[in-house]
Amino acid sequence: MEDHGSPALRRLMDALPGVVLETHAHVGDATAVVERERIGDVLEFLRDDPELEFDMLTDLCAVDRLPRVPRFEVVYHLYSVPINQRVRIKARVPEDDPVIGSVVALYASADWMEREVFDLYGIRFRGHPDLRRILLYDEFEGHPLRKDYPKERRQPLVGPRN
């Protein structure tokens, strides 16, 4: 598979063969789509590899690709302070089993961001120490950033409902 000139993708594919499903570097962002079950291994390798040291999980979010199958993508943006490089790792998550391993043990920043993805997309993170809603309130029904959640739907916590 093509590494698009990114040392991170090259080393990742050499170290963990078969884990990377696709790569691309659209508009210059090195990206790898990896096996959902191996996300923890991938991030651990990228963090601990002495030549890469991706020590910062800058961003973690999800994308709803309805009607594509599998429906969701969980997207990790990593940044390495020592080598000043970025890499994007994605894992695809199906609608009927919206679960992926938590990376809180690897990156503390994943704590709140995984809670946010759980809150807004309903993707559960296996092993997260405290997976509860963060932006919305507990009584909220559904996950508003899913494409099939109507934008106009109102769910006030107090006062009349719709």
Added chain:
Amino acid sequence: MTDPHFGSAPLVSDDDFERDLHTEHQILNMGPSHPATHGTVKFLIELDGETIVNLDIQVGYLHRGFEKECESGTWYQAIPYTDRLNYNSAVLANVGYCMAVEKLLSIETPERCRWLRVLAAELSRIADHLTRCGAACLELQAMTPFLYGIEARELTWDLLEALCGARVTSNYIRIGGVKHDMPADFPAACVEYIRKTRELLKDFDDVVTSNRIFVDRLKGTGVIDRETCIRYAVTGPILRSAGVPLDLRKSEPYLVYDEIDFDIPIGAVGDNYDRYLVCVEEMHQSLRIVEQCLARLEKQGPGPVNVLDPRVRWPAKGRVFNRMEELIQQFKSVTEGPRVPEGEGYFAIESANGELGFYLVADGSAVPVKVRCRPPSFINLAPMSGMLKGALLADLIPTFDFINMIGGECDR
């Protein structure tokens, strides 16, 4: 000390102060609307006497579906929403979003536009830091420096109004350019602004920087080390106060920052006082950048401030009224908006709070699939409960002030 009722034994001996008295833990609800915080957030604090044992930070009170709204309009219609992320520095969010879209479209903006963007962005950064430092003083019960800071912020916003047409929600940046060039009387107003702001910063410095109460409240409180910052992906002045000279304007220069002479201040211990000093120095550096931008723009003379790309630019009004093709193009631009080729891109700028990134996913249509804002306020707030465990309740106020969580950006 003798007391007529208790004989000559002292009421409270020194031993009593030394003894670690056991108290029952108490749960304190602070917020979501509290006079000593500038931000809508609720703290659930478990206290042992005055010591914080546990802290749960509950955000989301200003969640208004930023991403959902952006994903239901055109690429252009998201720009006013970015204004409302951080009310102090709307231009910075405008720049971040527009540059992310430009990255997806592979557009190179004209040079004059890039200088204008840096000028407006740095003015925004000054307004943001002034609010942070001024409001921190207010919440530590120092009214005078707050008024100095807010006066300087008013001057900044007046200048932004002269440039953009609006004080707070400036909506100045466009995909592929800026709304318009600077007005003819702007350079003179800007020079006057820089002079006045430097004076106000001097006044601010005189009453605050070596003020005994201010220093005592800030020094050694809210300490965070560089490893914790990196584990939590904390960026901006908080990371720099911990001694890491990471600034996207230097590490991944965008716009024209590589042609500008400015320094990155860093702290030594990573406490609130270091954060204060870093912010004040960043304001001075931003004023330097503004001066350089102004000199460059004046030297350059008038020129195009928008790309000539029909995908994102509307045709000139005179042509719309007189020619068929331009009329059709204008109609399509307004009703459909620009189409962005299929793909994804992440672009981040150094905002006043740290790395403000936009991750955009396009499917080739005129409506974004995903507009993810990487909010520095949200991510910088996450380590706060760890920073305050074992600290006094009173330390929460300055720590929260210098994290500078902005509700609109944190909750989106």
